[in-house]
Amino acid sequence: MKELMMVYYSEAKSARLTGKKVAWITSGGPVEPLIAMDIIPVYPENHGAMIGASKMGAGLCEKAEAMGYSNDLCSYARSDIACATVNGGPIGGLPRPDMLVCCNNICGTVLKWYEVQARYFDVPLFILDTPFCHTGYSPEAARYVRAQIDEYILFIEEACKKKYDFERLREVGHLSYEGQQLWQAVLETAAHRPAPMSAFDAFYHLALIVTLRGTKEAVNYYKQLLAGMQDRVARGISVVPNEKYRLLWDNIPIWPRTRWLSKKFASHNACLVADTYTSAWCGAMKYIDESKFLDSMAEAYTRIYLNIGVDEMARMVIEMIDKYDVDGFVLHSNRSCKPYSFGQLDIQRIVEKERGIPCLMIEADMVDDRSFSESQISTRIDAFMEIIKERKKT
Numbered sequence: 001m002k003e004l005m006m007v008y009y010s011e012a013k014s015a016r017l018t019g020k021k022v023a024w025i026t027s028g029g030p031v032e033p034l035i036a037m038d039i040i041p042v043y044p045e046n047h048g049a050m051i052g053a054s055k056m057g058a059g060l061c062e063k064a065e066a067m068g069y070s071n072d073l074c075s076y077a078r079s080d081i082a083c084a085t086v087n088g089g090p091i092g093g094l095p096r097p098d099m100l101v102c103c104n105n106i107c108g109t110v111l112k113w114y115e116v117q118a119r120y121f122d123v124p125l126f127i128l129d130t131p132f133c134h135t136g137y138s139p140e141a142a143r144y145v146r147a148q149i150d151e152y153i154l155f156i157e158e159a160c161k162k163k164y165d166f167e168r169l170r171e172v173g174h175l176s177y178e179g180q181q182l183w184q185a186v187l188e189t190a191a192h193r194p195a196p197m198s199a200f201d202a203f204y205h206l207a208l209i210v211t212l213r214g215t216k217e218a219v220n221y222y223k224q225l226l227a228g229m230q231d232r233v234a235r236g237i238s239v240v241p242n243e244k245y246r247l248l249w250d251n252i253p254i255w256p257r258t259r260w261l262s263k264k265f266a267s268h269n270a271c272l273v274a275d276t277y278t279s280a281w282c283g284a285m286k287y288i289d290e291s292k293f294l295d296s297m298a299e300a301y302t303r304i305y306l307n308i309g310v311d312e313m314a315r316m317v318i319e320m321i322d323k324y325d326v327d328g329f330v331l332h333s334n335r336s337c338k339p340y341s342f343g344q345l346d347i348q349r350i351v352e353k354e355r356g357i358p359c360l361m362i363e364a365d366m367v368d369d370r371s372f373s374e375s376q377i378s379t380r381i382d383a384f385m386e387i388i389k390e391r392k393k394t
């Protein structure tokens with residue numbers, strides 16, 4: 001993984017020398033049309049996760065606040081906006097973009113964030129507007145989003161000054177679909193008891209399905225990873241020794257604290273066997289028709305986890321509780337990500353009513369560890385695990 005990511009970032013950073021173009025794109029944006037035209041996609045959110053994991057988030061967020069941005073703003077946006085001005089962070093900043101592609105299927109924050117960066121770098125910005133799907137996908141929404149996909153293709157043609165390669169898009173579409181299928185199969189190995197991997201491993205292996213979706217590299221990587229996990233299942237190897245309790249995680253990881261949290265849960269013989277975040281990168285696969293990739297892509301990218309109503313989210317959470325046979329549900333109320341966090345109390349209530357398992361809500365932030373109170377969270381996890389242990393005894 002490290003090698004693949006190093007190659008990916010060095011190719012992106014030397015794009016000017018190789019004559020390739022770089023597009024910054026939101027994590028939920030349709031990347032396949034870029035890859036098909038040899039444009040290197042770069043994800044400020046993935047970079048934000050790296051900043052968080054290397055514990056550089058608080059410093060960069062403070063810098064953004066000194067620039068005048070509120071500390072209520074998402075810490076991916078704050079760290080990226082600050083980082084661009086100093087080429088900071090663990091990889092010395094992201095490569096300069098030739099264009100920006102913003103899809104609001106994840107939140108409204110990205111619209112303003114990408115406008116700021118488009119002005120800063122003085123590059124064109126394409127916005128793909130995906131209506132929120134409270135209960136379903138209407139024919140009007142389908143037409144509206146599909147029309148914008150055509151505009152997206154024109155935007156790319158204009159940026160590359162050449163005709164769009166639809167044949168290549170078909171190949172990229174197949175690879176994207178195959179990569180998502182493999183990613184799902186990897187995640188599903190954790191349904192086995194004991195689980196060969198945890199959500200903490202998934203947070204790490206996620207990087208390629210985000211950054212290289214639609215490439216052979218991602219497909220090959222996940223094929224190998226799946227074989228490795230299947231081998232562990234066959235040999236009964238568990239990621240948490242003495243796995244006794246199985247948990248489901250909701251929301252973006254607390255990147256600076258993943259190691260601490262993983263040890264904390266493991267000390268209670270508890271394994272986070274699944275999470276709603278990493279499964280979002282294969283959750284909309286059911287809407288993709290490989291033979292009509294461009295048409296079905298519009299629906300798949302509109303009906304992603306963060307762009308659906310709370311009832312549908314809760315239904316998906318309950319499906320995961322059943323599939324992974326979990327004993328408890330841990331919700332990260334993420335100060336940064338409002339769309340992910342606002343409906344959590346309702347989802348918690350629905351889960352408690354429908355499945356009766358204990359739920360724990362912890363307040364933190366995915367990047368800015370000034371919002372993490374170790375002693376408070378430690379005490380709450382201990383108390384939560386005691387409840388689960390008592391329940392399992394009866």
Ligand code: SF4
Nearest residue numbers: 074106107109337338
């Ligand atoms: S608010 Fe949430 S969805 Fe939006 S950019 Fe930040 S983390 Fe991503």
